[in-house]
Structure formats: structure tokens, C-alpha cells
Amino acid sequence: MNRTPLIAGNWKMHGARSEAVVLARALTETIGRVSGREVVIAPPFTALDPVGQVIAGSQIRLGAQNVHWEPKGAYTGEISTAMLGEAGCTYVIIGHSERRQLFGEVDETVNRRLHAALRAELVPIVCVGETLAERDADATAAIIERQVASAFPGASSQLVGLASDTTAGRVRILYGGSVKAANIDALMAEPDIDGALVGGASLDPAEFTRIVCYEETQG
Numbered sequence: 001m002n003r004t005p006l007i008a009g010n011w012k013m014h015g016a017r018s019e020a021v022v023l024a025r026a027l028t029e030t031i032g033r034v035s036g037r038e039v040v041i042a043p044p045f046t047a048l049d050p051v052g053q054v055i056a057g058s059q060i061r062l063g064a065q066n067v068h069w070e071p072k073g074a075y076t077g078e079i080s081t082a083m084l085g086e087a088g089c090t091y092v093i094i095g096h097s098e099r100r101q102l103f104g105e106v107d108e109t110v111n112r113r114l115h116a117a118l119r120a121e122l123v124p125i126v127c128v129g130e131t132l133a134e135r136d137a138d139a140t141a142a143i144i145e146r147q148v149a150s151a152f153p154g155a156s157s158q159l160v161g162l163a164s165d166t167t168a169g170r171v172r173i174l175y176g177g178s179v180k181a182a183n184i185d186a187l188m189a190e191p192d193i194d195g196a197l198v199g200g201a202s203l204d205p206a207e208f209t210r211i212v213c214y215e216e217t218q219g
Helices: 017-031 045-055 081-087 097-103 107-119 132-136 140-151 157-162 165-170 184-188 205-212
Strands: 006-010 038-042 060-064 091-094 123-126 174-176 195-198
Touching: 006 091, 006 205, 017 038, 017 045, 017 060, 017 205, 038 091, 045 060, 045 081, 060 081, 081 107, 091 107, 107 123, 107 140, 184 195, 195 205
Parallel strands: 006 038, 006 195, 038 060, 060 091, 091 123, 174 195
Antiparallel strands: none
């Protein structure tokens, strides 16, 4: 089943509001009318509103870098699905490796955030992956399988049999990890990769434009 490729740019904790607006305007000019793929940018929370205004009417969608599972309450430093929706977000990144490694994110909280996003009709970009130590210990497969099973069943090719064809067909597998213009063509030529979650390279308009406009393999 063919799935529309998804390229998402995670701006992390970079850029003041004014810088985010300049970057968003540049991307709107180069990829604002791109077709054949979905494009998402996830600026810092403080820049969601102004960036959303810049990309309004274009093909670029607005995403957030995190979300809490509760609708409101005494959760200092967190943000709710309603707040993200009010800012114009339609996507949200959940369980990024930096959240797991630096802020104690665990599979259980990833699952809670995922379900909150789905209830709010936000499209979740759920991140899974091993640490360097886990890779060195040859634990990659076990770690990823556990993380996927904890977030949602049926997301990978090994688990497709547990889900309906409709569910499996809607799940896109993105590659994340030093995605650049120099390697995007090769990555997107892989049959099991449906897109990319781009970090630092998404802060360079020319680089991110080239990534979004990757060359498709014929055949």
C-alpha cells in the first residue's frame, strides 16, 4: 500500500520568534506548494503562533515537539493538546530520544502522550530507538520492539499481522538520525522508509528544501 511520504523538521530549542518567522517565510517560498509529500515543521512552543500564521494557506503543516496527556492542571512546564490545537498544530512529536535520555521519558508516558494526541485528533510522530550503549550490547531489536509494542501494536512490518490492513496502511515509518541533503535520496529509496524526522538540517532553508524535494527512485 502506497503511503504519502512525510518529512518533518524538528527545530528543537533553536531560534527566537523573529528567527523562526524568517525561516518559516523562506520555507513557504520554496516548499509551500510542494506536492506528493507532507511537510511538517515543529518550532519551539514560543514560536508556534507566529510560525503558524506564516505558513497558513501553504502545504506546510505545524507540529509541536511534545505534549502532556492531561487536559489541564498543575503540570509546570507542560503543554496540553488543547493549547497546541489553539496554536494551529496538527502534528506532535512524542518520545524523542532527547526526551527519553535527558528528561526521563519512559514507554508508559510515551503511551499516555500518544493516546492524548489521538483523542485530540493530532497526528503523532512517535519516536523509537536505542542508545549507543544498547546498540553496542546488540540490544537494538529488543529495545525497538519493546518501545513499539508499548506505544501501539502493528506499527512495524513484523507486527502488521496483528493489525488490520487499514491500520497498517496508515502507519508511516520515518527515519531519524542525522538526515541531510547528502543522504536523503538513499534513505527514501529504502522500501520500508516512508519519510524522515529531520533535526539540525531543518534549520537551513536550502538544506531542508533539498531534503523535502528528494529525488525519487524510479521502478
